[in-house]
Amino acid sequence: MSTSDDLARERVLLDRTSTAERVAGILRDWIMEGRFPPGGRLSEDTITAGLGISRNTLREAFRLLAHEKLLVHELNRGVFVRKPDTADVLDLYRVRRVVECAAVRAVTEAEAKGLFEAVAEAEAAAEEGRWAEVGTANLRFHQAIAALLGSPRVDELMRQLSAELRLVFHVMENQRTFYEPYLPRNREILERLVAGDIVGAARMLDAYLADAEQQLINAYDR
C-alpha cells in the first residue's frame, strides 16, 4: 500500500465520526457553556427530539460524557450534569499542581508562543468585561503550560480537568472577582518562564494554584 493511500485513509478516519461522537461533542459544548444547570437532568426524550436522533445513539453519547465526568449516570433515574463538590475542587487542584508544576520544571527552552497568546487573550477579554471568555483563555493558558511536557495523555488529562473546572465555575457566581486578581500573576509566571527562571516560575505557579483553590473552597460553600 502506498504512502498516499495511507494518508488518504488516515484523513478519512479523522474526518468521519459517528453520530454518537458528534452528539457528545454538541452536548459537551452546551454543558461547558452552562446551558444545562449543574445537577439538572438531561431528558432522553427532549434531546432525541431536539437533535433528531435515536435513543440508542444518545445513550452512547451519554456513556462518553459520563466517562469524562461531565455527566453522572444514576441507574433508572437518568443522566445529570455533574455538580462538583468541595472534595472535587481539592482534588482537581491537587492534580493541577502535580502536572503543571512538573511541566514548568521540565521545560528546557521557552516554546512560549501559545502561552503568550492565551495570556494576551485573557487580558483583552477582561478589558472588555467578557468574564466567561477570561475563564476560557485562563484555562487555555494553563493547558498550554501542561502541554510543555509534550505528552498527548497529559494534554487530554488537562482538557478533562478544564472541562470539570468549568462546571465548578458555573456553580459560582461573581466570576469577575474570581478571575481578575489572577491575570497579572499569569503574566508574571509567563515572563519568568521565558526569562529562564524556572524555579521562580514554579514557585509562583504553586502559590497561584494554592490561592485559587483556597478562594474557590471559601466561595463554594455558599
Place this chain on the structure above:
Amino acid sequence: MSTSDDLARERVLLDRTSTAERVAGILRDWIMEGRFPPGGRLSEDTITAGLGISRNTLREAFRLLAHEKLLVHELNRGVFVRKPDTADVLDLYRVRRVVECAAVRAVTEAEAKGLFEAVAEAEAAAEEGRWAEVGTANLRFHQAIAALLGSPRVDELMRQLSAELRLVFHVMENQRTFYEPYLPRNREILERLVAGDIVGAARMLDAYLADAEQQLINAYDR
C-alpha cells in the same frame, strides 16, 4: 428522610450497575488477561451471542472501553483491541514519571502498608514463576506509590495507565527477562521510602522508569 434510608439508598446505588457497565467490566478483564489478541477485532455478533445481551447494550460497553483506550473504534469497521505503539510506550512512561515521582516527593510519613504487600507478592510470584502475576503485582506497587498523593483522580489515571501497560506487555513475549531485574529495585525504592530518604527514592524511581522504558522500546520493534 432518615439517615438509615440515606445509607440504604447509597448502598443500592453502589451495588446495582447497568448491564453495559457489567459487560464492560467482563470485557476489560478479558482484554487485560490477553484473551483477545492486541489488534484483533471484537465481533458484535459473537459477543452478544456469547453473553446473551443485545447489540445496543454491547455498543454502550464498547464506548466505555474505547474511552479507556483499551479498544479502538473505527467507523464502519468495528472495535479492535488497542495495540500500543512505540509512541504510546514513550508517553505512558512520561506520565508515569511525572505522577510517581511527584508522589514520592510529596510523601510525608510512610503509609507504606500497601506498598510492602505489593512488593512481597511480586517476589513470591517470581519465586514460583508466575510471571503474569509478577506483572500484576508490580503494577500494583506503582499504583500504590501514586496513591500516596491521596488523589482519586490520580488513582483512576494510574489504573488506566496500568491497563494500557498490560496491553504493551502482551505484545512482548519473554516476560521473565523483562520483570526479573526490576524486583530488587522495587524493594530498594520501598526501603528508602520508609527510611525517609525521599530524594534517594525519587532518584531511584526515576532511573527505574527510564530503564524500563528503554528496555521496552528496544524489545518493541521486533
Place this chain on the structure above:
DNA sequence: GCATATTTGTCCGTATGTATA
C-alpha cells in the same frame, strides 16, 4: 474491477422495572 456476503450504524417499537408525584 465487480458482485456478493458480512458487518456495522442507526432507527424504531415494545416489554419490563424503577422512581416519583
Place this chain on the structure above:
DNA sequence: CTATACATACGGACAAATATG
C-alpha cells in the same frame, strides 16, 4: 397506594460501508 413518567434492555429492520470471493 396508585398512577404516571421514565429509564433499561431487547429484538427487528434497513441503509451504508466494508470485506470477500
